[in-house]
Amino acid sequence: MDGEPVPAVPEFGARPVLVVAAVLIVVQLLLAGRYGFHRDELYFMVAGRHLAWGYTDQPPLTPLLARVSVDLFGATPTGLRVVPALLGGLDVLLVALLARELGGGRPAQRLAAVGAACSAIVLGVGHMLSTVSFDLVAWLALALLTLRLLRTGERRWWLAIGAATGLALLNKDLVVLLVPALVPAVWVLGPRRVLRGWWPPAGVLVALAVAAPNLWWEARHGWPELTVAGGISGQDGLANRITFVPMQLLYLSPVLVPVCLAGLRRLWSAPELRWARAFAVGYPVVCLLVLVSGGKPYYALPLLLVPMAAGCEPRVRRPLRRFALWLAFGALLNAVITLPVLPARALPAVNWIYPEQGAQLGWPRLVAAVGQGWAQLPATDRSRAVVFTANYGEAGAIAQYGARYGLPEPYSGHMSFADWGPPPDGADGPVLVVEPAGPSGLTRAFTGCRQVAVADNGVGVATDDQDAAVLLCTGTVEPWSKLWPHLRHYY
Known part of the structure; x- marks a missing residue:
């Protein structure tokens, strides 16, 4: 030019x-x-x-x-x-x-x-x-x-x-x-x-x-x-x-x-x-x-x-x-x-095309289900208890809505949540684990797990966290500091 x-x-x-x-x-x-x-x-x-x-x-x-x-x-x-x-x-x-x-x-x-x-x-x-x-x-x-x-x-x-x-x-x-x-x-x-x-x-x-x-x-x-x-x-x-x-x-x-x-x-x-x-x-x-x-x-x-x-x-x-x-x-x-x-x-009509719609549903209800599990812990155990989730969405929801149920700050091995952990090794009490529906192998890190609640978004829309199980576990198979690298995941 x-x-x-x-x-x-x-x-x-x-x-x-x-x-x-x-x-x-x-x-x-x-x-x-x-x-x-x-x-x-x-x-x-x-x-x-x-x-x-x-x-x-x-x-x-x-x-x-x-x-x-x-x-x-x-x-x-x-x-x-x-x-x-x-x-x-x-x-x-x-x-x-x-x-x-x-x-x-x-x-x-x-x-x-x-x-x-x-x-x-x-x-x-x-x-x-x-x-x-x-x-x-x-x-x-x-x-x-x-x-x-x-x-x-x-x-x-x-x-x-x-x-x-x-x-x-x-x-x-x-x-x-x-x-x-x-x-x-x-x-x-x-x-x-x-x-x-x-x-x-x-x-x-x-x-x-x-x-x-x-x-x-x-x-x-x-x-x-x-x-x-x-x-x-x-x-x-x-x-x-x-x-x-x-x-x-x-x-x-x-x-x-x-x-x-x-x-x-x-x-x-x-x-x-x-x-x-x-x-x-x-x-x-x-x-x-x-x-x-x-x-x-x-x-x-x-x-x-x-x-x-x-x-x-x-x-x-x-x-x-x-x-x-x-x-x-x-x-x-x-x-x-x-x-x-x-x-x-009515979201199932479009959620299969654009699943970001469904990913906006049900988070308060999921946290309420975690709150049900937390209510089953004896008060004497809560200072040593940990809430652990499989993904950052669940952890973020608990961080946002958990205070109304007295929940502590959550931990997760997903993405940057892994960098903000692990829990202290002194947190050797019960663990509330939020696990998406279906086997994930996550419970291998914990002992004595039993299901105490199930998340339901209330509108029947299939999402990654619909029917997520809330598990109450007696503890971890190893101290958190040794277990944490194995809990980290990127996707």
Whole structure:
């Protein structure tokens, strides 16, 4: 692009885009408290009370956001979900800005905003706090900054790209997929000049400087996130690969697939966007990387919103009435799948597609079942007793609701809960064990176990913790300090 004029961008239609973002935020907040906490949210709130530069399965940003949310808005589902709702509105704004950066006028920007707000991925991550809530914002922001770099050829944008990358790495490591997806594509397809000089290395140094505290923590602790990632691939890799393509369609919306395809064609062949051709291959490359590694299908979704934004300009040149009706239908369907709009008893209709819905049910009732078991302990034994759970969702629920039953802080060997244990060896009294339904081998670590209660979410929805058994055991087969390494698990 040396010597060529910098392509101009249309005026930004801020008002309608901000209206769409605001409507989405309001809808999310109105629905935020209908079911309950998600299992991951319960875990994040406990992690937020153990602030560190890293955790077994994630960098520090999401637990920090959980801590801030609880401190500012309260330890309720609605309070915790103010931040993801705001991030969902920011997703809408960024997708509209992507459409503008790719030459889309005000009608295209409006369509991009509406399309993003109607997509299952934005609806889902805007409803509850997760690592994806900020990760989606980070990917979209990086795509926007990279497009600005490619369009203008101004290499100082590398510093902003580096800072955004470092911040993204403090939340989730998936953003590194953008490097093999886009850098070789820019080298081959151009504009190659943006890769020259000292600005790109300077951007890398900025990214490393911002992410350094977490990288140091990971190195010091033996890179546990790699162990977790390997477990995900080993346990679910085949299922992830089989469902990858269908989930791309469902997590976005089948209604928006033609817009995405038009955007891919436009990014590849439109003369006015030849500077952005790298993004035409970026999404397919990310898909290939996720498929090879056995990662979860949603890992590739953030980059899919770029061709969706690119496809809005050609789509608005055609009649929109029928398309708008289909988009509204798709939005309604996505809302039913991802948001708590159905009665809880009706969730089996969608839980098989999006099991995150069911993971928000029954936690107070599970803790009540543990409370039943605790009530059977003699008062003289309680000072030496321990509550131990199989997974972090159960432990997080007890940490949240256990005080009403007099329960002590729970322990678990799952993910970072293992780092917050073990119990003291002096805690050699009875052990209340929460074990998911079905044999797990967990009771081999304990003696004299008998079932004293069963968890029931009360609405008959099958979840990982429905029918979990509460076992009262007389003790452990070894002191906790020797037993703890064998109780640790990552998935």
